Amino acid sequence: MTKAKAGSQTVKVWDFIELEWKGPTARNPFTEVKFGATFTTGNRTVRVGGFYDGAGSYKVRFMPDTAGEWRFETYSTVTALTGKAGSITALDPDSSVHGPVQVHTPYSFQYADGAPFFPVGTTCYAWTHQSTKLQDKTVSILKTGPFNKIRMCVFPKDYSYNKNEPEHYVYEGAPGAFDFTRFNPASFAAFEKRIAQLRDLGIEADIIIFHPYDRWGFATMTAAQDDLYLEYLVARLAAFRNVWWSFANEFDLMKEKTTADWDRYFRIVQTADPYQHLRSVHNCRAFYDHTKAWVTHVSVQHSDVERVDEWRSQYRKPVVIDECCYEGDIQHNWGNITAQELVRRMWETTVRGGFPTGHGETYLNPDDVLWWAKGGILRGESPARFAFLRKIMEEAPLGDLNPERVGRLHPVLAKRDEWFLYYYGVRQPSIFDVDLPADANFVVDLIDTWEMKVTRLKGTYSGPTRFELPGKPWMAIRAVRKG
């Protein structure tokens, strides 16, 4: 983030610049003052909502997607914030920066600059609501971990293993006496610090906007309060290139909200977000209708990942399996599968054309710090396997992959005639016949997804070929066209 007064400043493409003006403080600036700025380069204009940051400070954050000069001019319902103009210069991004993640139609993701993106994700719902020390620990673990996406809530969580009060509240006031029309800028500053850290680590922040596990009233605000919150979130967070919008964790458990409410939330964000970050919503049981135009991808909670290709066909959008039970040993069914089973589900997801974003960890420990809720340290055996899966897939021709022959024999993820990935899960064939294209030679690897070993088979292969396998579970075969 480049902090700037109104005037000519520079910012790198896909970073953001924050422009600040002083304005009215009387009554309630959060609800009474409309304010923002337009940014223009050449004949193109981007309209960006601003936000009140307390203490008379009004801000606009802008993330340019194109290098060059951008002229800006503020608009507002108050004179003091109207017509402030100037320009900024957007410079080329660092080579490591690829912009926001977008859908690569129809079934995959890529960065704004066209670089492929294969999401490998985890969940730490309330990690930003823990102590600063614990949050720092979580960041240090994420830094070395395999994940490039994390699911996290704006609001704190009230649930098993989640009984502590947060460090900050989104609203002014205190439990039992919140003012849902006045935001607490300090809470956002702390939250944004973490989003910026994730961004700098190359981790997408899948921001969960609402959720049902609430004792503070955040799940049961009025429609007007919900809408105010959405506008404020977008104004503050959209300039972070790594933001994804997840309208809820388990939307279907929020009984006060109707389908019309969820539709409206999507449309508000779709209209307000200058950058069109990814948008979806996570279910408990019933799915939201992901065919709706404002949904960019399908966020799924489901144990039966063998249905990934069905959902892909049903919704014609990328399918991310954000939850399929976590590795752990608590007694809740959603949090006690083995690492082997979680890894199996994520490979199965992958070869059926979905994305393995369902990591989470729920091991009991004396400190009562479970990764899925609070972050902290990782104790399980699956993260190393997620890293291995990510490495395998980042070597693949992402964007051209489709599951073939699903339902018959084994699923195979393939780029037709060029790249094939067979996965066997708990199946343990000791032979396997593959019909490779006869017009080219393929190099073939035997992959042990649990032992994380890739064994290159001798020679090259072409046409119908019988492979021998070790007769143990969790194996895969990869065949890649060579010249």
Add this chain to the structure above:
Amino acid sequence: MTKAKAGSQTVKVWDFIELEWKGPTARNPFTEVKFGATFTTGNRTVRVGGFYDGAGSYKVRFMPDTAGEWRFETYSTVTALTGKAGSITALDPDSSVHGPVQVHTPYSFQYADGAPFFPVGTTCYAWTHQSTKLQDKTVSILKTGPFNKIRMCVFPKDYSYNKNEPEHYVYEGAPGAFDFTRFNPASFAAFEKRIAQLRDLGIEADIIIFHPYDRWGFATMTAAQDDLYLEYLVARLAAFRNVWWSFANEFDLMKEKTTADWDRYFRIVQTADPYQHLRSVHNCRAFYDHTKAWVTHVSVQHSDVERVDEWRSQYRKPVVIDECCYEGDIQHNWGNITAQELVRRMWETTVRGGFPTGHGETYLNPDDVLWWAKGGILRGESPARFAFLRKIMEEAPLGDLNPERVGRLHPVLAKRDEWFLYYYGVRQPSIFDVDLPADANFVVDLIDTWEMKVTRLKGTYSGPTRFELPGKPWMAIRAVRKG
């Protein structure tokens, strides 16, 4: 079997007596002569179809279910076989003999004498079509194995790993030139020898009447030929107390046959069978409508055994999982899961109120003798675990068990307030809270279903109790009311 001439002979209840008369040999006795006998004790009469056994020999087999004198008299469309009368005396059965298995309404099985029966089954489709030496080997293995039910075909099988010709054919003639109106008594004698051996080992023979894997024409006979075959089968086999009728393996793959055909087959056997042996039909994909009155229980092929309680509720009959993929290492998906996964599916089936009859084994071997097809020896790790499961369940209050709280938390198989079996599968909780009834003390066992260990926890338990588990998969907890 007691062989008897017409006259007073003795037979034990649930064994059978075979009565024989000489009759016409001209033209086709199989189709032209109707013949049978009525057996009467007190005011009760049982009508039993007879069969032509070749060489002018006509036979009736009768399995009494009640001790005492039974008078008989033959009936026929020919004079020579009409009105032959006499009596037999049925004696009390040996203490080890409990009679045919019946449905214990609504969801379980029991023997005719009321003794409980918990089916633990395997499949050897074509074992009686192998060499005599191999069949003898199979019997010797079954003798020491855990299975009390076996799925087996009347007809030979044409399929992968099943290319050899059978020792005998059901019909006169030879491949390409069978007479589907003339049976081959020698083939039945050989088949019946094996059914009798199974009976004497306490193993139910789940006789598969039709199947689609055919190169001889047995799957595509005319309706009249099918019906003749059904009548002949019942006349020969119904007197074996251990017979179950399975109208098909994968009925839905037999495209020449309609639902009306299957309905008719059921009704023919339902009408002809004096003993009302169990009747069902096995599917590939689509289920037969098991709600129909003539279906006694639900025979399922499906991998997703988590649906057992759904099928139970849907059909209101006992659910046997006859196929859910076999332990093995062939490349077909239905025959290459790990022993761990097969055992998990069978425990999952059990705690959801179904029955674990889905053992089968498909390990490649140089002799090309795969248990699932041909019998022979068992190579896998699951049979010992089937034995363990059977032992655990035979200690249970069978007949009063229902799956409770399925869908919420973990399934538990329970006799209300008295007996509970929790199973965790690939889940590995290290604590688990159980609400035991507060008005009694329970003894509790920790069961390792893979290691086959039962560990009695110290003391007794009552009311809400938290158990500690080892945090590994495939565990179960059993709580039994003690006084």
